[in-house]
Amino acid sequence: MFETGLLRGKRILVTGGGSGLGAAMGRRFLALGAELVICGRKRDRLEATASEMRQETSGKVTTIACDIRDGAAVDSMMDGLWREAPLDILVNNAAATFIAQSEHLSFRAADAILAPTLHGAMYCTLAAGRRWIEGNHNGVVLSILSTSTITGRAFTVPSAMAKSAVLAMTKSLAVEWGPKGIRTVAIAPGPFPTAGASGQLRLEGRDDTLMRNPLGRTGEHSELADLASFLVSDRAGYINGEMVVIDGGAHLRSSGAEDLLQWTETQWADQRAARSKG
Numbered sequence: 001m002f003e004t005g006l007l008r009g010k011r012i013l014v015t016g017g018g019s020g021l022g023a024a025m026g027r028r029f030l031a032l033g034a035e036l037v038i039c040g041r042k043r044d045r046l047e048a049t050a051s052e053m054r055q056e057t058s059g060k061v062t063t064i065a066c067d068i069r070d071g072a073a074v075d076s077m078m079d080g081l082w083r084e085a086p087l088d089i090l091v092n093n094a095a096a097t098f099i100a101q102s103e104h105l106s107f108r109a110a111d112a113i114l115a116p117t118l119h120g121a122m123y124c125t126l127a128a129g130r131r132w133i134e135g136n137h138n139g140v141v142l143s144i145l146s147t148s149t150i151t152g153r154a155f156t157v158p159s160a161m162a163k164s165a166v167l168a169m170t171k172s173l174a175v176e177w178g179p180k181g182i183r184t185v186a187i188a189p190g191p192f193p194t195a196g197a198s199g200q201l202r203l204e205g206r207d208d209t210l211m212r213n214p215l216g217r218t219g220e221h222s223e224l225a226d227l228a229s230f231l232v233s234d235r236a237g238y239i240n241g242e243m244v245v246i247d248g249g250a251h252l253r254s255s256g257a258e259d260l261l262q263w264t265e266t267q268w269a270d271q272r273a274a275r276s277k278g
């Protein structure tokens, strides 16, 4: 679909690049000639993904264990990266969510979602942006958001809040940092099957939500990777402050959570008992 070498010479950090959509984007970036850095908390999973990627491509892949909820850890990751060479592109992909009745959310549970999804994305963006501006280096920030930024979403309220805040960051920085050579863009995916989303959102038991999708299917990872590759590339050099929805038109019919309104208290009690770790 793309010209060979579309991303040649680009050094890209994908947060949460060891799994799911982050890994899918990373693979496509590598195939298009980029140098890839992936970070996450689980060192073993990062290494396993990177070693698969190295077998698939001759591109350079580096892993960094970093908890993006920790600003000092993010700064130290960026210092280490910049010692070698500046990044060109940051992809804010790491996030957390789970379904829960909001009245049962403890403050700690709310923070468990807000900390990586909002604060983590903000720390990474500020840390990269500051270095780009100091070094007079152009940059692109792509944030992976959600259609909850448009519709809101019952039962994942902290995630909807965090994603909406990152959309506000995307629009605000487009104006503030555009003149400094930094583009900020976003993608709002609908349901894409990943182990993380299936575990946290119980997607596999919720066919009703998926079948309300006008296209009657979930998204393909390659479709998201294609869109991301275009948006971070110089070919999208005039797109700034925009969020592109990729959901088959689903949010035009439903926020994607209405089926959960029918759940019984017993189903919710079962859900609380069966918490899944990301």
Ligand SMILES: CCCCC/C=C/C(=O)SCCNC(=O)CCNC(=O)[C@H](O)C(C)(C)COP(=O)(O)OP(=O)(O)OC[C@H]1O[C@@H](n2cnc3c(N)ncnc32)[C@H](O)[C@@H]1OP(=O)(O)O
Pocket: 095, 096, 097, 098, 099, 100, 104, 105, 106, 107, 108, 109, 110, 112, 113, 146, 159, 190, 191, 196, 197, 200, 201, 255, 256, 271, 272, 275, 276, 277, 278
């Ligand atoms: C239509 C489709 C739209 C989809 C939109 C968005 C999708 C996605 O974002 S998919 C990505 C999903 N991937 C992940 O979530 C991966 C990362 N996940 C995690 O790190 C964990 O699952 C986490 C979110 C639970 C966070 O873990 P951690 O920070 O280690 O949290 P703790 O286990 O220490 O718990 C902290 C706090 O939160 C409460 N809690 C945990 N799980 C639940 C739950 N399922 N329901 C309610 N509360 C939960 C936990 O009890 C703790 O609170 P306290 O008990 O008050 O201490």
Ligand SMILES: NC(=O)C1=CN([C@@H]2O[C@H](COP(=O)(O)OP(=O)(O)OC[C@H]3O[C@@H](n4cnc5c(N)ncnc54)[C@H](OP(=O)(O)O)[C@@H]3O)[C@@H](O)[C@H]2O)C=CC1
Pocket: 015, 016, 017, 018, 019, 020, 021, 022, 039, 040, 041, 042, 043, 045, 066, 067, 068, 069, 092, 093, 094, 095, 096, 116, 120, 144, 145, 146, 147, 188, 189, 190, 191, 192, 193, 194, 195, 196, 197, 278
């Ligand atoms: N799949 C879907 O249907 C949809 C997904 N999205 C968004 O797409 C993105 C990817 O989700 P998906 O691939 O499905 O799910 P995953 O669970 O596979 O991805 C989440 C990634 O975030 C990383 N992560 C979580 N917390 C932290 C942290 N504190 N520090 C560093 N890394 C962290 C995880 O790595 P580790 O555990 O090693 O830290 C993991 O690699 C997310 O932003 C999600 O909100 C949006 C809409 C729909």
